[in-house]
Amino acid sequence: MPEALSGAGRFERLVNSVRDYAIYLLDRDGHVASWNAGAERFKGYAAAEIIGQHFSRFYTPEDQAAELPRRALEAAATQGTYEAEGWRVRKDGTRFWTSAVIDPVLDESGALIGFAKVTRDITERRAAERALLESEQRFRLLVQGVRDYAIYLLDPAGHVTNWNRGAQAIKGYNAEEIVGQHFSTFYTAEDRARGEPARALRTALETGKYEVEAWRVRKSGERFRAGVLIDPIRDESGTLIGFAKITRDLTERWQVQQELERAREAMAQAQKMEAVGRLTGGVAHDFNNLLTIIRSSADLLKLPTLAPEKRERYVEAIAQTAERAAALTSQLLAFSRRQPLKPELFDVSERLAEMRQLMQTSVGGTVTLSVASLAGAIVNADRNQFESAVLNLVINARDAMPAGGTLSLVPTIVDGLPAVRGHGGAAGRFLALRVSDTGSGIAPEVLENIFEPFFTTKAANQGTGLGLSQVHGFAKQSGGEIDVRSEPGIGTAFTLYLPLVRGAGPVVAPPRRAPTRPLPSRRVLLVEDNEAVGQFARGLLEELGQTVTWVSNGEAALELLERAHDEFDLVFSDVIMPGIDGLELARAIRSHWPALPVVLTTGYSHALVAEQDHGFALLRKPYSLGGLADILA
Incomplete structure (x- = not known):
């Protein structure tokens, strides 16, 4: 058995086995006194070659000239240690980068007897650090170079x-002016008042990113459109150390987009005017026909020799023609959904039964008409507009079956309004009136346009393109919808949805008051x-026995009422007027003289469409003597 190593022997064996560090001793003057395997590997000298040699031979010529070896030993002796990094030289003359530590070695009395030197080759680490540093420098140059x-x-x-x-180019601040300042400096005053800067950082923290396009402010005070991105930055432990912020000036792009939007609006307006131009012929033709009847009848009524029965016939012709002209005007307004509706309860099946003869006459003898009945199909809608919508669908079906066919009207009740034509559905119960034909059908490329105002596939002067627009406008204003399904060569089915009135009893139409009845x-x-x-x-009011004072505007009406409101029993006002309009006048009267009733009259009004619940009696133009009598009763 080999003799056990002493403590000193074991330590020496340990030191000599270390190959990643050069560990050796120097005497007081710096001569090598011991040499381990790591020193031999790093520096290339065997122990026999180097023991007794001065350690300065490992230093570069320039370090030797600067007496760095001597100063290193002095520093270790006086300060208790010396630590540094630097170039050293191997036996073959190649250089390597080292991390060196020199500690003084003292005897039992504290006297200096030499030095312990530990050296490590960190050339690769230094190269990696320099590569990282150079990469960071290149990145900084890259970031700085971006304008x-x-x-x-x-x-x-x-x-x-x-x-x-x-940042300097876009925002106008140089680094000395802005570093240390809060980034809210770049926000508009209104965004700062809303707390937008704090919200931006909070959003970046909570979601990992904040991205927005908004207005920002340059140093000059000029606003610019900015695309902004903020990302949180965290260290290896996940602790927040800041935010990376990237801003791009999008002002020029935004201006181009605005120009494009204005161009699109101008194009849409041009298309609308083109459509109005297409409409003009059809509508002018219809109105001229109506005006011809009215004008001719009026001229005939002037003849002194006209027989009484003919006089009554021409008067009735004028009245009926005025009704048709009013219906055409209602269609023009309904397609834009600007026509105030007069909803009333009615039974759909009863209305369809009453319209059957008119529908049969409209479609002719070559079309087989089928109208189903449904009990309890009561809705709250404008009855006249409903009849117009149904007739429009019936006439379209007739035109799709020039050689004859079958036309069916089937009312049903459905739970919930289905999502149709890309629109969302709705809860509740609805009356669904399906109008289907066996006609030519509608081509897919045409189907998506059929509800657009003025759109028509009919020849010039054969249609205005308002029929289906009226149906669409009526359905939407009534809280319902219109859907269509069609197959070319097989037929088309329109389904009109209207909210169903639950629990309504039988509907009885109120009798109209005769216009000759005393008021x-x-x-x-x-x-x-x-x-x-x-x-x-x-003239009409006086014919009905009323005492009339006429003023031409709302301001004059209020001035007169301020002086003598108790001299009037009723105010009868148009809605569309310059200055104070009729609705504003009515509200002022309600506020100051609540006991004085107001009747409004209009043929078209944005205000009344937006505010169906204004609470005032409304008489739609053109009004008849009977209609005026009804509302005055």
């Missing part, structure tokens, strides 16, 4: 910690800005 983006860092509180050239005489304040209409309305 189209503002790229900079914020601390966790939002203060700017660095600033690239792009209570009232003192009426008439407010009408159109002179011709004002003269006519005053």
